[in-house]
Amino acid sequence: MRVENVDLLVIGAGMAGLTAGARAVRNGLSVMVVEIGTDVGGSARFAGYAWTAPSHDVMDQHNPSGDTGLRRALVDRFPEGVAWIRSLGVDIKNAQRVLSFGRGHQFDTHQYVDTCRRIVAKAVARCCWRRVPNGWWSRTGSWRGRS
Numbered sequence: 752m753r754v755e756n757v758d759l760l761v762i763g764a765g766m767a768g769l770t771a772g773a774r775a776v777r778n779g780l781s782v783m784v785v786e787i788g789t790d791v792g793g794s795a796r797f798a799g800y801a802w803t804a805p806s807h808d809v810m811d812q813h814n815p816s817g818d819t820g821l822r823r824a825l826v827d828r829f830p831e832g833v834a835w836i837r838s839l840g841v842d843i844k845n846a847q848r849v850l851s852f853g854r855g856h857q858f859d860t861h862q863y864v865d866t867c868r869r870i871v872a873k874a875v876a877r878c879c880w881r882r883v884p885n886g887w888w889s890r891t892g893s894w895r896g897r898s
């Protein structure tokens with residue numbers, strides 16, 4: 752059995768995994784993204800907004816059992832997240848009211864996950880692709896369950 756060493760192993764190529772993978776590649780890390788499905792993107796394929804609550808109080812009120820650190824990050828680092836999406840050239844609109852309490856930006860989630868996938872795949876191309884019976888993988892890149 753061949754052992755692969757990577758800086759970051761991501762299980763699941765949804766929005767979270769692809770974001771982690773693309774950001775890691777942009778930071779010069781070697782990445783392997785493992786996806787069990789026949790396509791990447793997960794439920795982001797059905798989403799349309801990047802959104803947050805306007806304050807910690809409002810976030811806590813509407814999401815009382817969520818992880819505290821993540822709730823804080825979603826409020827405090829939201830502008831950074833929007834800037835990251837924009838930096839990829841993804842179409843993202845100006846902020847608008849979302850639900851009754853939040854604010855968010857409509858953006859093209861298909862374009863976003865496909866762009867992240869391309870960033871990871873491009874890093875793979877600099878390395879090598881290896882076909883395996885059920886899909887493909889590489890030292891720095893992605894693996895897809897079924898080809």
Ligand SMILES: Cc1cc2nc3c(=O)[nH]c(=O)nc-3n(C[C@H](O)[C@H](O)[C@H](O)COP(=O)(O)OP(=O)(O)OC[C@H]3O[C@@H](n4cnc5c(N)ncnc54)[C@H](O)[C@@H]3O)c2cc1C
Pocket residue numbers: 762763764765766767768785786787788790791792793794795796797798799800801802
């Ligand atoms: C209809 C709908 C609309 C939504 N609208 C919005 C919205 O407008 N704004 C918003 O912020 N959020 C929205 N959401 C929620 C948002 O889409 C999700 O919170 C987000 O996309 C979740 O991303 P994720 O990467 O954490 O998980 P997922 O999207 O669930 O991705 C997980 C990935 O991991 C893969 N996987 C699972 N198990 C394994 C395994 N064992 N090995 C390898 N791979 C595995 C799955 O196949 C999948 O590709 C919406 C969700 C839905 C369903």
